Amino acid sequence: MTALPGLVPAATDDAPSSAAFALSVVTAAGFPAWIAAHSESTRRWLQAQGFTGAAGTHALLPGSDGLAGAVLGVGDLHDPFAYAHAPGALPAGDWRLVDDGLPDDAARDALHLGWGLGSYRFTRYRDAARAPARLVADVDDDIAAQLAACVRVRDLINTPTEHMGPDELEAIARDIAQTHGADLDVLAGDDLLAHNFPAIHAVGRASHRAPRLIVMHWGGNTDEGRARPHIVIVGKGVCFDTGGLDIKAAAGMRNMKKDMGGAAHAIALAELIMTRKLPVRFTLLVPAVENAIGPNAYRPGEVVATRKGISVEIDNTDAEGRVILCDALTYAGEQTPAMILDFATLTGAARVALGPDLPALFSNDDALANDWLSAGAAHHDPLWRMPLHRPYLRYLNSGIADIANGSNSTMAGCVTAALYLERFVPADQAWAHLDVYSWNDSDRPGRPAGGEAQALRSCYAMLKTRFA
Structure with missing residues (x-):
């Protein structure tokens, strides 16, 4: 398995659990019972530090030879981000969970996921300022x-x-x-025109x-595979967005490397499905x-052809x-899949x-939307449904x-x-569209600034609930 940030398998020789510092996890509500089971010296030590088990806190515990361990204060035991402060707050080194007060496997999964998310740093161009504390665990x-x-x-x-351009x-x-x-x-390039993808080319x-259009197919190479539900995953892959001839201001262009965030989500979801071998087949379209901006850039006022045959005024x-x-x-709909899912950093209006933190979900299928919303609530990975209020199509009228691909109105931008x-999208085709920010503007535990x-x-x- 690929190394995971901040996590070390317990069974390896790299970090045997006997050499790791002891870590306890408590909530504010559970702290009185926890502290009552410890020595008077530990109680006095934590009282002197003002530690109460409050969410997002920690306290180090001394031993005869120096550091003995720590106690971590968390909020919701099933929220991965409740644990995400630990890798940066605790001293670097290996830690193992003791006095396991976690109520179930779901809480332990949340600990492992949150620890990994809190340990992440983007290090392609420079090293992290410090190594994260590592959790010794079987994930x-x-x-x-x-x-x-x-x-x-x-x-x-x-x-x-x-x-990270289209080639990469x-x-x-x-x-x-x-x-x-x-x-x-x-x-x-021009193969897009030859195969009737004129809007992407424009x-x-x-x-x-x-x-380019990147097309990946998986799971349909056997009779068994072809009998599986087919989903199409689409991701917006604008690797940089100047705004084109309607050029963005400098502040608006600064982070536009992230405008392929939809493609990043779609690619990662496809990889996750394959890694876990979900019993589906999929087509990925990026x-x-x-x-x-250039001499042949498409211009405001032009009319662009599309694969669907719908003309679009820019x-x-x-x-x-x-x-x-x-x-x-359009190409996704031609394949009549069980569902189409698209991810896109589409509008500032959604933000x-x-x-x-809340991606905007649009769907023409109530069951699909409700299933995704329920999964978001259950797994602390939220989204919010927005309406497909079709009378607002009037904002996209063209003469x-x-x-038209936009309008002069500022009304309901993510809806339009x-x-x-x-x-x-075909009228009877189950479809969900996620307008996602794909970005953290500042550092928070488990959510470092950036993608x-x-x-x-x-x-x-x-998808697991529906198909597995």
């Missing part, structure tokens, strides 16, 4: 795979476009496909890096482009994500409505084409973006 394979998927998302988003995104997808025995096909044609070249997604969603996408996986674990849990 459930499913939790390990989910943690690896979150790390995959963070790494992909954090990597600057110089090293394709190379990573190809490596994942080879590892898991999936098939990968790529249409790039957005990406101005870049020196050719636009339209990967740079929205660049109101704003900075609303490019929906333009590339409409071709991918205005829900803030940075010369079937639809989702309604635009829905035009390219972030959001509603990925809950999506996986929803």
